Amino acid sequence: MRALVIDDSRAMRRIVGTILKDFGYEVREAADGRLALDVLEEGFVPDLCCIDWNMPVMDGLQFVFAVRANPVYRQVTLMMVTTESETGQIVKALAAGAHEYLIKPFTADAMRDKLALLGLLPEGVTA
Amino acid sequence: MTLTATSFDWVRQLVHRESAIVLQPGKEYLVEARLLPMAQQRGLSGVSELVESVRKTPDPAVTRRIVEALTTNETSWFRDGDPFTAFTGTVLPQLLAARRPDERLQIWSAACSSGQEAYTIAMLLSDALPHAATRVSITATDLSRQMVERTRAGRFSQLEVNRGLPASMLVRHFTRAGNEWEISPALRRMITTSECNLAAPLPRLGPFDVVYLRNVLIYFDLPTKQQILTRVRQIMRPDGWLFLGAAETTLGVDDNWERVVLGRGSAYRPRKGA
Numbered sequence: 129m130r131a132l133v134i135d136d137s138r139a140m141r142r143i144v145g146t147i148l149k150d151f152g153y154e155v156r157e158a159a160d161g162r163l164a165l166d167v168l169e170e171g172f173v174p175d176l177c178c179i180d181w182n183m184p185v186m187d188g189l190q191f192v193f194a195v196r197a198n199p200v201y202r203q204v205t206l207m208m209v210t211t212e213s214e215t216g217q218i219v220k221a222l223a224a225g226a227h228e229y230l231i232k233p234f235t236a237d238a239m240r241d242k243l244a245l246l247g248l249l250p251e252g253v254t255a
Numbered sequence: 256m257t258l259t260a261t262s263f264d265w266v267r268q269l270v271h272r273e274s275a276i277v278l279q280p281g282k283e284y285l286v287e288a289r290l291l292p293m294a295q296q297r298g299l300s301g302v303s304e305l306v307e308s309v310r311k312t313p314d315p316a317v318t319r320r321i322v323e324a325l326t327t328n329e330t331s332w333f334r335d336g337d338p339f340t341a342f343t344g345t346v347l348p349q350l351l352a353a354r355r356p357d358e359r360l361q362i363w364s365a366a367c368s369s370g371q372e373a374y375t376i377a378m379l380l381s382d383a384l385p386h387a388a389t390r391v392s393i394t395a396t397d398l399s400r401q402m403v404e405r406t407r408a409g410r411f412s413q414l415e416v417n418r419g420l421p422a423s424m425l426v427r428h429f430t431r432a433g434n435e436w437e438i439s440p441a442l443r444r445m446i447t448t449s450e451c452n453l454a455a456p457l458p459r460l461g462p463f464d465v466v467y468l469r470n471v472l473i474y475f476d477l478p479t480k481q482q483i484l485t486r487v488r489q490i491m492r493p494d495g496w497l498f499l500g501a502a503e504t505t506l507g508v509d510d511n512w513e514r515v516v517l518g519r520g521s522a523y524r525p526r527k528g529a
Contacts, residue, residue: 213413213431214431215425215426215429215430215431218422218425218426219426221422222422222423222426226422228421228422229422229425230417231413231416231417233413233414234414234417235414235417237331237418238414238417238418238419241331241332241333241417241418241419242417242419244336244419245333245336245419245421
């Protein structure tokens with residue numbers, strides 16, 4: 129399974145990336161939405177994108193709109209991973225096409241639970 | 256100071272006497288981890304000092320808190336997925352077909368912890384059935400008074416709502432209340448809460464159509480498991496359904512149940528004539 133972690137904080141990319149690698153994911157990182165689109169266009173089409181909301185250049189919501197506008201990426205599961213926790217924000221992200229929403233701070237167990245919900249927990253990892 | 260063998264033994268016996276839960280040797284770390292905050296709150300240096308002080312001056316409130324600290328376990332929304340998929344896919348349609356429209360289905364979350372299991376069921380019902388509250392009632396019980404109160408309150412921290420609750424359900428059924436999330440009053444009204452020690456004779460409950468008794472039996476010795484399964488069967492409808500934890504079974508414990516495979520999981524039904 130492949131994941132793209134999109135966050136302008138290097139520390140957060142490392143935390144999310146490490147959790148996903150522990151679950152057996154191959155992980156790439158991008159520091160904003162625009163760079164993440166570049167990764168997709170290079171041919172790294174992941175099973176899962178973990179997307180921060182507030183980022184420079186292109187924010188997480190704009191990235192979700194951009195990915196959902198391109199049918200080539202319709203298999204990609206999009207999960208917001210953000211400190212934004214107002215109901216209105218969550219509704220907005222889901223309406224834009226995000227599949228799930230994980231609010232920071234979170235634990236590795238919470239990430240595992242979300243992956244289980246999405247059917248993206250690699251075989252051998254206990255739900 | 257580390258936990259002495261005598262103190263561990265005292266705690267083991269207390270927990271077994273009050274809840275029938277067996278703390279095997281090797282669980283010293285658990286006793287330390289769960290009781291140290293309580294010892295520190297009382298200005299004591301360690302768990303052995305806490306045990307000594309309760310032995311010298313018995314206090315039912317403190318012993319109750321010790322038992323509760325050692326018997327409450329982690330929980331999450333949609334824990335293990337399968338029992339809920341089976342509920343909405345098979346169990347609920349069969350029960351609705353078998354009951355009169357004016358018969359209310361009764362569901363029991365028998366070790367409800369902070370309420371996630373009971374509210375997961377309530378959310379599924381409210382999405383599946385118009386006027387769910389008039390067709391179904393959910394009873395949520397736990398050994399711990401603190402957990403029963405938490406279930407009744409229906410408030411969850413950010414970390415708790417992150418644990419397996421689909422975002423679409425979060426926005427549909429919860430509202431923000433400061434740093435917490437509060438379940439909707441309509442769902443809260445579907446749930447009745449009470450304290451219940453599964454290892455003692457059960458209070459007047461039921462009869463239940465569905466019982467969720469998950470990740471509970473693993474803590475008990477064989478005779479207690481048998482007693483619990485017998486008592487549960489006595490307050491279930493003959494065509495009811497029992498869900499156990501993924502690592503639990505009635506096989507080799509109580510032969511009065513029939514295992515039914517449901518998708519990737521399984522449930523148990525009272526054997527006819529049992």
